[in-house]
Amino acid sequence: MRGCPFIDAAAEFPDPQNAVHSYARDQKLLMVRLVTDLVAELGCREPALLAEQLVTLADGAASRAMVLGESNYGRHARTAAGTHLENALRTTI
Template sequence: MSAADTVARRQGRGGRERILAAAGQLFAAQGINATGMEQVAEKAPVSKRTLYAHFRTKNDLVVAYLKGLVLTGGTLESVLAREDIPARERILKLFDRLPADVGPVRGCPFIDAAAEFPDPESAVHSFAREQKLRMVQLLAVAAAQLGCREPLALAEQLATLADGAASRAMVLGDADYGRHARAVAEILLERALSGVN
């Protein structure tokens, strides 16, 4: 790409998308708080003026990034929302190998974001909480589709198990740590569904 093409790309359309892509790469590689807005602008590449025209604050950028993960199906919650996959398979997919090709194993992006923005009133923490509550709702729907008599109780157990596995995967740097939790999830499913016709 020539210097003129680079300048044209910087000034052209698509700045918001480039900013979100750059932020996503940086957040995955080094964490949210360790990533500065100047780094995002440089990686995008856009001017700081363009960055702040699209995202007034870093909180705005982080929430947009998290919303983008939801929209593109890049979260466990997105897998649970897929109706084209049988309910049991959707549940067990929570424990599949985590993507680790971008850098360190990050686990659940919503848990990461909530930990980095601990104020429960912050926009980032609130959005993360909404997604974790959505996860339980989606698990309850899947459990009900399987005929579980207490779908919400099973959903809470499975969500706790999945979140714990994602956290341990991140701490231990083991993208395949979910295999341990999957074995427990299968037992929970078997017990919850025993006697169901």
């Protein structure tokens, strides 16, 4: 696991006005919009909030896996995401 290429790009080009940084930001925003749409289709309450939590888990897992050289962080994030989804679905029923 080498982490997230968009985080790497944004770190290498920290000026928010730089085209590379801007592209990385756009990709991160696209991901949260896609996840928001998916959890909204499931009927989750507050889909935008849940999506932010889920993509934050993914980013954190990728970063920790890269820095610590451990592949288990994906599994940890998946377990946490499952808990978030169960809770979000439970509150909508």
